[in-house]
Amino acid sequence: MNDDEMKAMNDTKRSQTDKKDQMNHDHMAMGHHGDMDHMHMDHDSEEEHAGMAKMQMEPGSMDHAAMDQMHMNHGAMDHMHMHMDHGSMDHGGGHMMHMGNLKQKFWVSLIVMIPVLLLSQFMGMDIHLGVLQLPIVFPGSDWLVLILSSFLFFYGGWPFLTGAKSELQSRQPAMMTLIAMGITVAYGYSLYAFVMNHFIAPHAMVMDFFWELATLIVIMLLGHWIEMNAVMAAGNAVEKLAALLPNQAHVVDGDSVMDMPLSEVQVGTRLRVLAGEQMPADGEIVSGSSSVNESLVTGEAKAVRKAGGDKVIGGSINGDGVIEIQVTGTGESGYLAQVMKLVQSAQANKSKAEGMADKVAGWLFYAALAIGILAFILWMPSGLATAFERMVTVFIIACPHALGLAIPLVIARSTSIGATNGLLIRNRQALETAKRAKYMLMDKTGTLTEGKFTVATTLHFADQSQEEILATMAALESHSEHPLATGIKAAAIEQKLTVPAAENVQVMKGVGLSGTVDGIQYEIVNARYLQDHQLTYDKTQADQWAAAGNSLAFLLKGQHVLGMVAEGDQLKSSSKAFVAELKQQGITPVMLTGDNHETAKKVAGQLGLTEFQAELKPEDKVAQVKAYQQHGVVMMVGDGVNDAPSLAQADIGVAIGAGTDVAIDTADVVLVHSDPADILNFLSLAKATNRKMVQNLWWGAGYNILAIPLAAGILAPVGFILSPAVGAAIMSLSTIVVALNAMTLHLKRA
Numbered sequence: 001m002n003d004d005e006m007k008a009m010n011d012t013k014r015s016q017t018d019k020k021d022q023m024n025h026d027h028m029a030m031g032h033h034g035d036m037d038h039m040h041m042d043h044d045s046e047e048e049h050a051g052m053a054k055m056q057m058e059p060g061s062m063d064h065a066a067m068d069q070m071h072m073n074h075g076a077m078d079h080m081h082m083h084m085d086h087g088s089m090d091h092g093g094g095h096m097m098h099m100g101n102l103k104q105k106f107w108v109s110l111i112v113m114i115p116v117l118l119l120s121q122f123m124g125m126d127i128h129l130g131v132l133q134l135p136i137v138f139p140g141s142d143w144l145v146l147i148l149s150s151f152l153f154f155y156g157g158w159p160f161l162t163g164a165k166s167e168l169q170s171r172q173p174a175m176m177t178l179i180a181m182g183i184t185v186a187y188g189y190s191l192y193a194f195v196m197n198h199f200i201a202p203h204a205m206v207m208d209f210f211w212e213l214a215t216l217i218v219i220m221l222l223g224h225w226i227e228m229n230a231v232m233a234a235g236n237a238v239e240k241l242a243a244l245l246p247n248q249a250h251v252v253d254g255d256s257v258m259d260m261p262l263s264e265v266q267v268g269t270r271l272r273v274l275a276g277e278q279m280p281a282d283g284e285i286v287s288g289s290s291s292v293n294e295s296l297v298t299g300e301a302k303a304v305r306k307a308g309g310d311k312v313i314g315g316s317i318n319g320d321g322v323i324e325i326q327v328t329g330t331g332e333s334g335y336l337a338q339v340m341k342l343v344q345s346a347q348a349n350k351s352k353a354e355g356m357a358d359k360v361a362g363w364l365f366y367a368a369l370a371i372g373i374l375a376f377i378l379w380m381p382s383g384l385a386t387a388f389e390r391m392v393t394v395f396i397i398a399c400p401h402a403l404g405l406a407i408p409l410v411i412a413r414s415t416s417i418g419a420t421n422g423l424l425i426r427n428r429q430a431l432e433t434a435k436r437a438k439y440m441l442m443d444k445t446g447t448l449t450e451g452k453f454t455v456a457t458t459l460h461f462a463d464q465s466q467e468e469i470l471a472t473m474a475a476l477e478s479h480s481e482h483p484l485a486t487g488i489k490a491a492a493i494e495q496k497l498t499v500p501a502a503e504n505v506q507v508m509k510g511v512g513l514s515g516t517v518d519g520i521q522y523e524i525v526n527a528r529y530l531q532d533h534q535l536t537y538d539k540t541q542a543d544q545w546a547a548a549g550n551s552l553a554f555l556l557k558g559q560h561v562l563g564m565v566a567e568g569d570q571l572k573s574s575s576k577a578f579v580a581e582l583k584q585q586g587i588t589p590v591m592l593t594g595d596n597h598e599t600a601k602k603v604a605g606q607l608g609l610t611e612f613q614a615e616l617k618p619e620d621k622v623a624q625v626k627a628y629q630q631h632g633v634v635m636m637v638g639d640g641v642n643d644a645p646s647l648a649q650a651d652i653g654v655a656i657g658a659g660t661d662v663a664i665d666t667a668d669v670v671l672v673h674s675d676p677a678d679i680l681n682f683l684s685l686a687k688a689t690n691r692k693m694v695q696n697l698w699w700g701a702g703y704n705i706l707a708i709p710l711a712a713g714i715l716a717p718v719g720f721i722l723s724p725a726v727g728a729a730i731m732s733l734s735t736i737v738v739a740l741n742a743m744t745l746h747l748k749r750a
Helices: 003-015 102-119 139-154 160-168 175-200 210-242 335-348 351-379 386-397 401-420 429-436 444-448 466-476 483-494 527-533 539-547 573-586 597-607 616-629 643-648 678-712 724-743
Strands: 127-129 130-135 246-255 256-261 270-275 281-288 289-292 305-306 324-329 421-427 437-443 454-460 502-508 512-517 520-526 550-557 560-568 587-592 609-615 631-639 654-655 669-671
Touching: 102 139, 102 210, 102 597, 127 401, 139 160, 139 175, 139 210, 139 281, 160 175, 160 335, 160 724, 175 210, 175 351, 210 643, 210 724, 256 654, 305 351, 324 502, 324 609, 351 401, 351 678, 386 678, 401 421, 401 678, 401 724, 421 520, 421 678, 429 539, 429 631, 429 678, 437 444, 437 616, 444 587, 454 466, 454 483, 454 539, 466 483, 466 512, 466 520, 466 550, 466 560, 483 512, 483 560, 527 550, 539 560, 550 597, 560 669, 573 587, 573 597, 573 678, 587 616, 616 631, 616 643, 631 643, 669 678
Parallel strands: 437 587, 437 631, 587 609, 631 654, 654 669
Antiparallel strands: 127 130, 246 256, 246 270, 270 324, 281 324, 289 305, 421 669, 454 560, 502 512, 512 520, 520 550, 550 560
16 A cells, blocks of 8 residues: 555544534536536537537536536435335336235235135135145134135225225226226125125025135235336346445545545535545546446446546446545436436336226226126026126126236336346337337447547648647647547647647537637537538548548638548447348448548448438437438437437437436437447347237236136036136136246347
């Protein structure tokens, strides 16, 4: 351990004994120079954040206070432990809003069910199991069954009853209404049988359904508990990320350091992170350097060397150095909170197929009601008891628990699988739409390429030297984190140039940026800007560098082109195979870029792309998405920030990279590992999900379609009558099959 590290640790230990009652941390407004990474400036028309509909900000006035952040600290999130109780889960018709504590209800009901099964008849029959004869009969056993069954109905069945009330109040009978009808009829008929057998006609022996009622309620509670666990699975994957955050942070206050609960840390607070510790929050390094392992957060397996000005992500692990960071994101503004919000949004998002399932349940309710009443009327000639039994059978069998689980279980399972494989599915509808995808529109920089630019050459067209051109451009780019800007700054550092300070830097939408250096106004623009304004420059040299696959940025002073920087980017290793596989699946890949035509043509040739569009502004990309949508379903793949408008416009928006700078609100799917090949995994998951949804709909709805007419006695003329008990048993089996079928969903990785 070196002296600086020892001093840092001693300072921290001393601060822990020096308890202060209070520390006032100003919520620092982070202006343009403080957080320019929120403005991805692309000199070749790659979309800037300033152009985002989601981020209504004037250039040069970027401020966290103006960024519509929901100031929710870690304490409000209880250290992000996802208090997603059962009451918060709503799968459509309100049928998950009254679940309460499913786990407790299930286990209590299961325990109560056991004596009911031992003391009551199954299908009106006595069962012999060796020396054990069921039901077990003793004085008062019938009364005990009645008491236990009543408890089960009101305790275990209460969530379904309250859910049905909510559905009926909204005049949308669906899953819970059918379930409530089934258990209410079973309980009501059993009460009728109990009164008849004990008080009115003891010798008639009307069959009760206490055995079926108990199993019905417990099976349904089990099914909903399984569903709840599946729905929570994706959130559990995020909880593992949330657990990476420490409980306390070392706060630097002047010359002293003190420990503070993470919930009290605000944006702008300065924190010290010791070697081996986890980053308490998203931030920017202001002092020191270290290697940072972000693998548990971003999926990148290697440690990244970081120094002053570099960004760190909350939850990543500091390496061998002591660093100090200035917090840029806590609570909902932090990376982990963004991911959590995304998954919660996905779980709350109701898909079209779920709406169809609710409609089917509504139709079944009315159908069961009508058929049950009709059966009662038609069976009246056979006696009131027989007619009543037929109606009861129809109502019990109509209970659509399997149908109610058919879609939610599959979607929840799919969301969980996606989350554990780096696919964060924000909009469930994307899973259903993906099977019809015809076009895959992709941004070039950062999606198909690494987005890590290096300066290939600097040319000067006027009196200024190449070094002066590069230094001036580096000054203007000093606070930008765009890949092109990063390349220019890196080149200036490598050449050990003195970079002056820039003032009044503003984004020029779809063009570049402008600012003042040493009192002189400069602009960094792309080739299209020069052509649109008919400015003269050495086009021959520029075209040569562009044809080699370089991106170009020009420095202007007034109407004079002073010089140019050419930067090269590398294709991602997986991009070529990714494009080939898309073609194999019948999806047409199209590259969209703000880069010059020659560079775009070069990259397209390397990838085997036949369709590409170059020199596009943000609004141009949106127009391209709309144009392709006229011919089929469009998936748009971008970095989630520069491409926000087109991501929102596309039928399915896929964001590459879920880092701190990504505006994930516009994307339907986020690829955590920033690998376009993961899109193939998403397509594979979507196909498997749709296949399971269709299977489960048939298992659920098919059972009801066949069983209800049988329960009404449609085959009675040939001697077949479906009893309520058999119907309930088959229904329970259908429910289990649906749940197990959903659990067999898996991802076949590309």
